[in-house]
Amino acid sequence: MKPSSPDSDEAALLVGLRAGDQVACEKLVRTYSGRLLAVTRRFLHNEDDARDALQDAFLSAFRALPTFAEGSLLSTWLHRIAVNAALMKLRTRRRRPEDPIEDLLPTFVEDGHRVNPGPDWKEPAEVVLQRQETRVLVRECIERLPETYRTVLLLRDIEELDTEEVARLLEVSPNAVKIRLHRARQALRELLDPHFREDRP
Amino acid sequence: MITCRDFIEFLADYLARELPAQQHTVFDEHVADCPNCSAYLRSYTMTVKLGKAACTDLDGPAPAEVPEKLLEAIRAARSK
Amino acid sequence: MTCREFIEFLWQYLSKDLSADERAQFEAHLARCAPCVRYLKSYQETIRAGKGSFTNLDDPVPAEVPEELVYAILLSWSKHERR
Secondary structure (H helix, E strand, O other): OOOOOHHHHHHHHHHHHHOOOHHHHHHHHHHHHHHHHHHHHHHOOOHHHHHHHHHHHHHHHHHHHHHOOOOOOHHHHHHHHHHHHHHHHHHHOOOOOOOOHHHHOOOEOOOOOEOOOOOOOOOOHHHHOOOHHHHHHHHHHHHHOOHHHHHHHHHHHHOOOOHHHHHHHHOOOHHHHHHHHHHHHHHHHHHHHHHHOOOOO | OOOHHHHHHOHHHHHOOOOOHHHHHHHHHHHHHOHHHHHHHHHHHHHHHHHHHHOOOOOOEOOOOOOHHHHHHHHHHHOO | OEHHHHHHHHHHHHOOOOOHHHHHHHHHHHHOOHHHHHHHHHHHHHHHHHHHHHOOOOOOOOOOOOHHHHHHHHHHHHHHHHO
């Protein structure tokens, strides 16, 4: 039997969803909630918040179903809704004091040279990424970034939204987005450095 | 002439090609002359790649927008 | 096919690391399939733009979802449906 193409599976699912079919709804939730919970968890550290945002995301999706454009991909659409739900949740939470990002940035001496530059990272990304530990490590280091900076890194470098869009979503200036992104990347680099530098044990 | 501190501070703009042309050249020259900053540049761009890749599920199904026929062609080629 | 298998194949194809047979087979398909050629071209463009092979991949590593959360979501759906 010829395997069904993803297109026809998705089309059938949409028909069921639009008809209010419970089986289709359950299939949707079971198919996508794992991925979408991973998304909300990245933005929101608190597990309860991440789960709330997941619920909010599905509710938004149900409401917005009539506007789902034919020819779009369900996964991309849901993913975007989940990111938005996570951001909304971030906005409504009371701001907690964050560790200052300065503690995680490289330091310089008076003449402008970096303190302890250390050895190169010689292995290319494709090689290190074969190791599962690398992926776990990088995700853990991203989690350690202060929230304001982590959010921008996630939106720009992981979600690959552009600067203007991120500025709009976070209600800050594009310049603020650029500065935060750069600081987030610098901090992440510092956190990763002990693990990738050539002289690591 | 710029210091390493200057280089790193404006690195994102340099990589995004958002520096004025003259400044961009000054940065090019600094990278060429400074092994520490050249190494920093490498690790910085690798950090960005690693961040994206680590948050992506490589063991999940092939990306949704890949034409099904392309996947079939790859399977067929692989099974030879 | 997993993401990893897909990427590895394309990397091998683009860096000419496939066996002659695999290559011939794959290119025979490309010769008659415009959508695949288009996809491949855009994929190559993305790599050239320096993002590496990991763009076009939006799926995060999936999380374990507790059953009660699934039920909670389905419940809010049925409430929504009944409106």
